[in-house]
Amino acid sequence: MIAIGSDHGGFELKAAVVEHLKKKGYRVKDFGTCDCSSVDYPDFGLAVAEAVKSGECEKGIVICGTGLGISIAANKVPGIRAALCTDSYMARMSREHNDANILALGGRVIGVGLALDIVDAWLKTEFLGGRHKARVDKITAIEKKYFI
Numbered sequence: 001m002i003a004i005g006s007d008h009g010g011f012e013l014k015a016a017v018v019e020h021l022k023k024k025g026y027r028v029k030d031f032g033t034c035d036c037s038s039v040d041y042p043d044f045g046l047a048v049a050e051a052v053k054s055g056e057c058e059k060g061i062v063i064c065g066t067g068l069g070i071s072i073a074a075n076k077v078p079g080i081r082a083a084l085c086t087d088s089y090m091a092r093m094s095r096e097h098n099d100a101n102i103l104a105l106g107g108r109v110i111g112v113g114l115a116l117d118i119v120d121a122w123l124k125t126e127f128l129g130g131r132h133k134a135r136v137d138k139i140t141a142i143e144k145k146y147f148i
Contacts, residue, residue, distance in 0.1 A: 002123075003057035005031035005044035009065025010107035012036070013115055017061060017105075020116050026123075029057055045073030049080045052101050060102040061119065071104035078143045081136070086110060088121040095125035097132045 002021055006014035011033055021028050031047040033039045041064040048060040060082075064070035067084045074082040082102035083094035086109065094100035103122045105115050127133075 001027040001029055001057045003029050003031060003048040003051040003060035004062075005033075005048040005060075005070075006063035006107065007033060007039050007041035007044055007065070007070065008036045009041075010063030010067075010070070010105065013105060013107035013110075013112060014061075014063050016112045017063070017115060017119055020119065024120075041070040042073040045070040045082075046077065048102060049074040049077035049082070053077050053079050059123070061105065062102055063105045063107050065106060065108040067104040067106035067109065071102075074102050074104070078147045079140075081139065085118050085122065087114070088117050091118045091122035092125045095122055096128045097135070099127040099132070099136050 004014060004018060018028050018030060031044055033044060045062050048062050051057040052060045062070040062074050062082060071082040071084045074080050080102055081098055081100045082104050083098060083100035084104040085091040085094055
């Protein structure tokens with residue numbers, strides 16, 4: 001299952017992504033927001049991150065106006081590696097090299113067509129492991145030093 005959440009700045013893109021994912025057969029859990037009324041992005045970044053961290057959802061997608069704030073919020077949860085991607089190459093690399101478990105997008109930065117390409121690239125790419133696992137393990141060690 002894919003967790004998804006956005007603030008008001010990402011609401012319209014989130015709706016397009018949810019529709020796209022469902023058409024492709026993915027199960028989606030939408031953590032809100034439910035309209036364009038102003039809300040606080042940390043609330044939705046946290047909800048998605050907690051769902052991924054707990055194993056309730058396999059991966060997550062977070063969207064705010066730029067993707068910056070909501071990715072920062074999600075990354076405060078130990079074990080979360082949220083990657084803000086603005087093209088398909090970044091999406092692939094975030095999975096192959098960084099084992100990103102949350103994709104962040106900017107609803108006011110990229111168009112729907114590009115966003116859906118990014119989502120598809122991100123979801124179909126697997127983590128390569130090997131030398132990259134050692135680097136991800138170092139990120140985990142940093143989390144343990146400061147957060148756990």
